[in-house]
Amino acid sequence: xxxxxxxxxxxxxxxxxxxxxxxxxxxxxxxxxxxxxxxxxxxxxxxxxxxxxxxxxxxxxxxxxxxxxxxxxxxxxxxxxxxxxxxxxxxxxxxxxxxxxxxxxxxxxxxxxxxxxxxxxxxxxxxxxxxxxxxxxxxxxxxxxxxxxxxxxxxxxxxxxxxxxxxxxxxxxxxxxxxxxxxxxxxxxxxxxxxxxxxxxxxxxxxxxxxxxxxxxxxxxxxxxxxxxxxxxxxxxxxxxxxxxxxxxxxxxxxxxxx
Ligand SMILES: [Zn+2]
Numbered sequence: 001x002x003x004x005x006x007x008x009x010x011x012x013x014x015x016x017x018x019x020x021x022x023x024x025x026x027x028x029x030x031x032x033x034x035x036x037x038x039x040x041x042x043x044x045x046x047x048x049x050x051x052x053x054x055x056x057x058x059x060x061x062x063x064x065x066x067x068x069x070x071x072x073x074x075x076x077x078x079x080x081x082x083x084x085x086x087x088x089x090x091x092x093x094x095x096x097x098x099x100x101x102x103x104x105x106x107x108x109x110x111x112x113x114x115x116x117x118x119x120x121x122x123x124x125x126x127x128x129x130x131x132x133x134x135x136x137x138x139x140x141x142x143x144x145x146x147x148x149x150x151x152x153x154x155x156x157x158x159x160x161x162x163x164x165x166x167x168x169x170x171x172x173x174x175x176x177x178x179x180x181x182x183x184x185x186x187x188x189x190x191x192x193x194x195x196x197x198x199x200x201x202x203x204x205x206x207x208x209x210x211x212x213x214x215x216x217x218x219x220x221x222x223x224x225x226x227x228x229x230x231x232x233x234x235x236x237x238x239x240x241x242x243x244x245x246x247x248x249x250x251x252x253x254x255x256x257x258x259x
Contacts, residue, residue, distance in 0.1 A: 037153070039085045043092075050096030051076065059085065061157060063121055066114050069099050076100075083117040086216050120216075122157070122184055131161040131185075135193035138202050144186070147206045151237070158213050160206070163187040174255055176205045176248075179212040186210070191255050204244035211235060 044057040069078040094106035133141035
């Protein structure tokens, strides 16, 4: 039989940064577009195991409010920052205690977790970099929105730009794209802005960098694992995956030459 857990009367409560152990009631931030639906559902089930009452979790990418919740018609509606999606069991249990009882020790533990994951909170400063999306042959803005819509259910809160032209000289490798979590920015190598680089390859590069944006990079043996098994698995969901890889193999030399 489910346990009925008494819930405080106050309609909502929040954990904010940077005063992580302080609980201040504030209006909820507007929702945003960061959604990884399967991860959200898995997390909701994990949290549900600690609760006796129905729960609905929304995932946010807020800068200030990491945790907030209120009860609507017997359902606990929690809005949680995406940093919690891959939290370990202790943190999930603390979250449950905090949501239903505002447990002080749980609140301290959550405050530490938020502090440790501060890097995953989007920066407040406007992007310093000048963004350049239009190329001579490929339009990165168009590529970004079409890949986001096709594979991630809508526009993601991220920007894209052509990278700087590197100094001339022979090179043996080329980084097609890079992702900066701090800047929430994807940079695409300018060598790809050529007529003979097919659109599906451009889409693959953008897709790969977007996966870095939405998936956490787990730490294994003290090192960040950027291409985790989950990453590799998700990557194969790209429609032209094999074709893109074989195009890359066949054209790497050409990309490196004359640039
Ligand atoms: Zn990568």
